[in-house]
Amino acid sequence: MFASIHESNTLETVAVMELIREERRKSVSVREWKHRLFGYGYGVKHTDHGDVIENLSSHEEICEIPQELLH
Numbered sequence: 001m002f003a004s005i006h007e008s009n010t011l012e013t014v015a016v017m018e019l020i021r022e023e024r025r026k027s028v029s030v031r032e033w034k035h036r037l038f039g040y041g042y043g044v045k046h047t048d049h050g051d052v053i054e055n056l057s058s059h060e061e062i063c064e065i066p067q068e069l070l071h
Contacts, residue, residue, distance in 0.1 A: 013063045016042070016063060019040065020033075020037060020042070020053060020065070021069065030071070033069075041056050042056060042062070050064055050065070051064070051070060
């Protein structure tokens with residue numbers, strides 16, 4: 001459900017989105033991109049409402065992942 005995504009901290013969400021887009025541009029594959037995100041403490045979580053970026057230490061969903069980054 002979308003309500004579980006914590007987008008109240010808009011600045012954090014924007015910063016994370018910039019990071020994941022930048023790291024995706026640097027990556028040759030989705031697998032490499034996920035590995036790079038892991039190094040920053042983030043992961044891709046598959047949910048009923050789509051794929052989201054998750055903080056690995058708190059397991060908090062941060063934001064939805066745009067589909068173009070998953071290919």
